[in-house]
Amino acid sequence: MRFSALALARSALSFHDNWPQLWRSPEPKRRYDVLVIGGGGHGLATAYYLAKEHGIGNVAVIEKGWLGGGNTGRNTTVVRSNYFYPESARLYELSLRLYEELSGELGFNIMLSQRGILTLAHSSHQLEMLARWLNAMQLNGIDGELLDPPAVRRWLPLLNDSAAARYPLKGAVLQRRGGVARHDAVAWGYARAADGLGVDIVQNCEVVGFLRAGDRIVGVDTTRGRILGDKVALAVAGHSSVLCAKAGFRLPVTSYALQAFVTEPVKPVLACVAVSMATGTYVSQSDKGELVVGGGLDLYPSYAQRGNLPTLQEVVAGLLELFPAFGRLRMLRQWAGVVDVVHDSSPIIDHAPVQGMYLNCGWGTGGFKAIPAGGLVFAHLIATDRPHPAAEAFTLRRFATGALIDEGAAAGISH
Amino acid sequence: MLRIPCPWCGPRDEPEFRWGGEVPVLRPGPPEAVCAAAWAEYLFMRENPKGWVRERWVHACGCRQWFVVIRNTVTHEIRATAPLGEPLPEIGP
Numbered sequence A: 001m002r003f004s005a006l007a008l009a010r011s012a013l014s015f016h017d018n019w020p021q022l023w024r025s026p027e028p029k030r031r032y033d034v035l036v037i038g039g040g041g042h043g044l045a046t047a048y049y050l051a052k053e054h055g056i057g058n059v060a061v062i063e064k065g066w067l068g069g070g071n072t073g074r075n076t077t078v079v080r081s082n083y084f085y086p087e088s089a090r091l092y093e094l095s096l097r098l099y100e101e102l103s104g105e106l107g108f109n110i111m112l113s114q115r116g117i118l119t120l121a122h123s124s125h126q127l128e129m130l131a132r133w134l135n136a137m138q139l140n141g142i143d144g145e146l147l148d149p150p151a152v153r154r155w156l157p158l159l160n161d162s163a164a165a166r167y168p169l170k171g172a173v174l175q176r177r178g179g180v181a182r183h184d185a186v187a188w189g190y191a192r193a194a195d196g197l198g199v200d201i202v203q204n205c206e207v208v209g210f211l212r213a214g215d216r217i218v219g220v221d222t223t224r225g226r227i228l229g230d231k232v233a234l235a236v237a238g239h240s241s242v243l244c245a246k247a248g249f250r251l252p253v254t255s256y257a258l259q260a261f262v263t264e265p266v267k268p269v270l271a272c273v274a275v276s277m278a279t280g281t282y283v284s285q286s287d288k289g290e291l292v293v294g295g296g297l298d299l300y301p302s303y304a305q306r307g308n309l310p311t312l313q314e315v316v317a318g319l320l321e322l323f324p325a326f327g328r329l330r331m332l333r334q335w336a337g338v339v340d341v342v343h344d345s346s347p348i349i350d351h352a353p354v355q356g357m358y359l360n361c362g363w364g365t366g367g368f369k370a371i372p373a374g375g376l377v378f379a380h381l382i383a384t385d386r387p388h389p390a391a392e393a394f395t396l397r398r399f400a401t402g403a404l405i406d407e408g409a410a411a412g413i414s415h
Numbered sequence B: 001m002l003r004i005p006c007p008w009c010g011p012r013d014e015p016e017f018r019w020g021g022e023v024p025v026l027r028p029g030p031p032e033a034v035c036a037a038a039w040a041e042y043l044f045m046r047e048n049p050k051g052w053v054r055e056r057w058v059h060a061c062g063c064r065q066w067f068v069v070i071r072n073t074v075t076h077e078i079r080a081t082a083p084l085g086e087p088l089p090e091i092g093p
């Protein structure tokens, strides 16, 4: 069914008891054209674009837990395209443009709010790095502005910019088209639209091994039995190394816990997303009024979806130096996701080194903003066996050729 | 918070330490005979296991010694630590 004001009114008459399920929960079939492993945003978007752009509807998305229960449902929902290198700018800008049309495309409100993202400099060196970064953005055709301290103050009235501040304010770069979107809605919207095009979404089904015919992967063993697939596409984020080990090869990926937390809800106090170059802390305010706060990775590799206290403490300390008034708020929830970190903080969208298998991973701390583009380019690779023009640089081979796209070093921030 | 038993200083809190990567990672050689793919294996490719792992840590804010830790990446349990080159228990399941 299509969501509309009329549908809402009609449903109100029956006390909203008759809304249909958003997607089916079918028993897996014996065989599919494409098996997408991982029901996060990237897996679901990939299935949707396989069906929509390439007419491949005999697709299953296999998810070990619940749909969107990985990093997609745990992230702090920042979207932006202010990357440094042209390769990244192209990919993330494609994603932001798809996001701008996505609610209409999926018939599902993803609550995109382009409220602006400010990256703050606290020293003259950071300001120079920001100016360099902004120049790169503008060369890449991405919108951006350098703000002086008075202009930043108008955006962030609660910011501690006193002369005695531990992190004095020197300026900021603003991307007005950056902002936030509703993470669950992105997963649910793609799931519903993919299901509508015939994709089977199979939850509570863990892939535990691969089926081979000679050198080729021809399906998977799961906790719900054996499923054959002509092509097997991995979009499992922090678990990429675990599954690739079962297929017999290694990746340049290390899995870390990345934490976030929210405070109790308050009236509007923060109109944009604010990121600090000095502390790595970033914050926005959700529609419910909670402050959504995140920062850097935990200090060592981890598959525990909980995070450790020292990192949390550092993030909170950074937040309170910037916004002392937030010290009055209580923390409501804290959690972590297991993210797939690679050395250049850029994704891998490529054929796997075994036949019949495809890789989408390496998004690390920043792949929510990339879900629409990630799905589109991955579907293109799977369907045509050629890289999408916007993803040609994001190979696995780059770790041998040295053609890294080092966004971690260039843009200096991780989200 | 991890409590990591430094072989020289005893148990200390995790912020005193730095993680230094999984071991063993052996440098291939001689350099002129090593192809790009082998360098990539050495520099970038990792086991990144879910479960028990053997890794190198440094007590950065203490004695500044490097040592080896057997740690579980799911439970964060630390089974043993030892100075570099000294024997450690095998890592089982």
Ligand SMILES: Cc1cc2nc3c(=O)[nH]c(=O)nc-3n(C[C@H](O)[C@H](O)[C@H](O)COP(=O)(O)OP(=O)(O)OC[C@H]3O[C@@H](n4cnc5c(N)ncnc54)[C@H](O)[C@@H]3O)c2cc1C
Residues within 6 Å of the ligand: A037, A038, A039, A040, A041, A042, A043, A062, A063, A064, A065, A066, A067, A068, A069, A070, A071, A072, A073, A074, A075, A076, A077, A078, A079, A205, A206, A207, A208, A235, A236, A237, A238, A239, A243, A258, A259, A260, A294, A335, A336, A337, A338, A339, A363, A364, A365, A366, A367, A368, A369, A370, A415
């Ligand atoms: C705290 C936090 C904050 C973040 N903030 C931002 C942000 O502000 N902006 C941004 O752009 N990005 C952010 N990210 C990163 C972003 O969340 C991820 O890059 C993105 O969600 C990755 O999507 P995915 O679909 O690849 O992975 P996931 O959503 O993790 O999906 C992978 C799925 O694979 C499943 N899976 C794993 N193993 C198996 C198996 N064997 N069989 C079947 N299924 C399996 C998992 O259960 C999971 O659901 C953040 C991440 C975290 C953790």
Ligand SMILES: [Zn+2]
Residues within 6 Å of the ligand: B006, B007, B008, B009, B010, B059, B062, B063, B064, B065
């Ligand atoms: Zn010590």
